Amino acid sequence: MPVKVYERILQLFEAEGVRTLFGIPDPNFVHLFRLAEERGWSVVAPHHEASAGFMAEAVSRLTGGPTLCVGTLGPGLANLAPAMMCAKVENSPVVFLGGQRARITEQRVRRGRIQFVRQSALLEPSVKYAASIEYADQTDEIVREGLRRALSGTPGPVYIEYPIHVIQEELDVPPAAPPETYRLTRQTAGPDRIAEAAALIGAAERPILLVGHGVHTARAAEPVRALAEAMACPVIQTSGGTSYIPGLEDRTFPYGFSPSAVEAVVTSDLCLAVGTELGEPVHYGRGRHWLDNAAARKWILVEQDPAAIGVNRPIDVPLVGDLRAVVPQLVDALKDAPREPAPDLADWIDRDAARLAELAESAPAGMSPVHPARLVVEATKAFPQDGIMVRDGGATTIFQWTYSQAKPHDVLWNQNFGHLGTGLPYAVGASVADGGRRPVLLLTGDSSFLFHVAELETAARLNLPLVCVVAVDHAWGLEVGVYKRTFGPGSAETGVHWSAATRLDRVAEGFGCHGEYVERDEDVAPAIKRAFASGRPGVVHVAVDPKANSEEMPSYAEFRTWYAEGMQ
Structure with missing residues (x-):
């Protein structure tokens, strides 16, 4: 039976085991979105295309396979750019599918066009492969080449766009072939x-x-x-x-x-x-x-x-x-x-266990606001044994490296690129990939959490078992520390502080999530447990000591040795 181009694209991804789609639909994609849902796909529309890209990357990490993310022409693709760059550096095989105006429009010599930019040339440096489906009968070869490039050698993202005039064309094609017929799979060593x-x-x-x-x-x-x-x-x-x-x-x-x-x-x-x-x-x-x-x-x-x-x-x-x-x-x-x-x-096993126990014992306690080391200890003690851990933030992540008491089987964070703000989208994507079966704990700083805070609504809409524990110092804590080390204590700290009136638990409640406010360390674990028990996504706003957060990051000197040249 003849199929439309957008249906064929879905068939080709289904042959690779892909059945999850992230993005915000527009005229290029409404047919694809509706058909994907009819075919039983998980279709997730977040509030920002960058979030969609990060969610797709999280699915790839949880499944070991490629994923699909779409973006509308012009501003949608511009919004996807940071997720593409992140996927490139993090070696994640995300296929980004972009819409575009009809080629006759693109090739006109005109000025002042609405919502238009030549996208492929801008995005090529951020992906392993960029191509356009110019003619309907190119669909198979271009999508397969994209998947081949994404999954061959060091994995990474690719970008494929199709002009709006192509999507409704019909193809007379055989069933989609399995991956091993067109790319190398499970390559062994000699x-x-x-x-x-x-x-x-x-x-x-x-x-x-x-x-x-x-x-x-x-x-x-x-x-x-x-x-x-x-x-x-x-x-x-x-x-x-x-x-x-x-x-x-x-x-x-x-x-x-x-x-x-x-x-x-x-x-x-x-x-x-x-x-x-x-x-x-x-x-x-x-x-x-x-x-x-x-x-x-x-x-x-x-x-x-x-x-x-x-x-x-x-x-x-x-x-x-x-x-x-x-x-x-x-x-x-x-x-x-x-x-x-x-x-x-x-x-070594005995000494490492003793190290973790000593850290749990020695992390400063009884402070209000909470010491960030104690927050990590209490939050990771409360981490569900079968859960998925997501990390985000600067100082907050550095405290986690040393003080975490949990040993999760799935941890997601953005190490290579260091892209702040990925935590909440990663958590949503991971939970979608998991089918909402396991609890997800995001431990992050407030500066990172605020990047994509609108995705709390996405989590609430999907009713995901997700709790965000947010270390709140109303500042870019790591950068405050840089100011102090560079200029000395008491110097001006420009551009790194914001209103102490911000209450993230109340923001969460406004999105239909469960909210908790904590300012004592003994209340951290009970608040996390209540949030998981609520049956809704939750946010635990933990007030942390700003001075400790900026000045007492453990193993910071070891972290600095990662920068082999040019930044010490």
């Missing part, structure tokens, strides 16, 4: 390389497994757990890979923030890195904690993009392929060579 890697692991006395963001966005926790157990080694988290793999919680240590992690790195004689670019937050695997024992340490890297091998540091055995396929190859190669646990593993 057996010779797998054998080399297995031999290095077998010869190592103190191996470590360095786990990054990609392990979690690929939804590869189970094979990586089997690999860690086969290697009998500690798991070192990059700052982007802070989700905990089920079964490995006790032996997983955050790089740079746990003495156990530092000691494991310093003494290691082999590092197997998976799902990480070996970037600045791990000092490229060359500087700082990696300097000791560097000559004796061997490196194995599982990497999907062959062009990335050896860029940041030399690699002894590169394993090029999809980690979802390569890691099971390694597990199989090691199955007949059981290992004893690393010599200090039990001690």
Whole structure:
């Protein structure tokens, strides 16, 4: 049967397992939106296109696959630009679909046109691929090429636009083909390389497994757990890979923030890195904690993009392929060579547990407003065991790195790009991807939360099990600290403060959400529990001490070492 172009686009994405659509419909997309809903898709229309893009990125992280986000021509695409840039830096395969006026209009030599700009040229630097469906019969090849580019090598976003005159045209096409017919899927590494890697692991006395963001966005926790157990080694988290793999919680240590992690790195004689670019937050695997024992340490890297091998540091055995396929190859190669646990593993586990307990005990208590360290301790103690954790904010996130008491299996935050304001859209998108089954806790600062506060209405409309715990100091807390360190205490702090009359719990109530106001640390956890029990999305406004928030950020000096050049 003939199909319209917009229906064919949906069919092509359905073949990739995509059944969620984010965006704000306009004349280019009303047919697509209505048909998607009729076909059983989850269709989410937020209040800002940037939020739509961040929500789509969160779905990609929770599913391990591509996602679809649309934007209206002109201003809609302009609003999507920050989400595109974020997806590019965060390696998220989001397909952004943009509307455009008919090509006869675009090619006219005219001035003063309404809601029009030549979009593709502006957006090309922010995506891996940009194309336009000029003719209806290009639909299959362009959408498939977009998906191929988004998912090949290092994943990332693509942009496809179609002019309004194309959407109603009809196509006579066969059923949409499965992905493996037009792109490489589940690429394995060569057996010779797998054998080399297995031999290095077998010869190592103190191996470590360095786990990054990609392990979690690929939804590869189970094979990586089997690999860690086969290697009998500690798991070192990059700052982007802070989700905990089920079964490995006790032996997983955050790089740079746990003495156990530092000691494991310093003494290691082999590092197997998976799902990480070996970037600045791990000092490229060359500087700082990696300097000791560097000559004796061997490196194995599982990497999907062959062009990335050896860029940041030399690699002894590169394993090029999809980690979802390569890691099971390694597990199989090691199955007949059981290992004893690393010599200090039990001690590192005990010391890290003692570190977390000591932090929970020592975080300043009894203050009003609440000390931000105590807020993190109390909020993460109240974190539901099966929940999804979302992070946002500057100072608030830095306090979380050190003081968090939770070990969630799903953590979403924006490490590489550092884009503030993604927290609430990420939380909405994650809950949509999860089908609203698990509770979602967003722990953020007020400055970040206010970026997309209108999406509280989206959360309320969808009735998502989402609670936002907001550290409120009525300021850009991290930037206040920069002023103090740059100019000294008491100097002018221009552009970083706002009205102390802002009450985010009341804002939440205005959107139909549950609101709580807290100014004592003993009230944090009960307020979170009441918010989850309310049956509505909730906001817990926690007044935090501004001085502590700007001056006492823990491990700030370690954070500054991430900037390898140009900003120290």
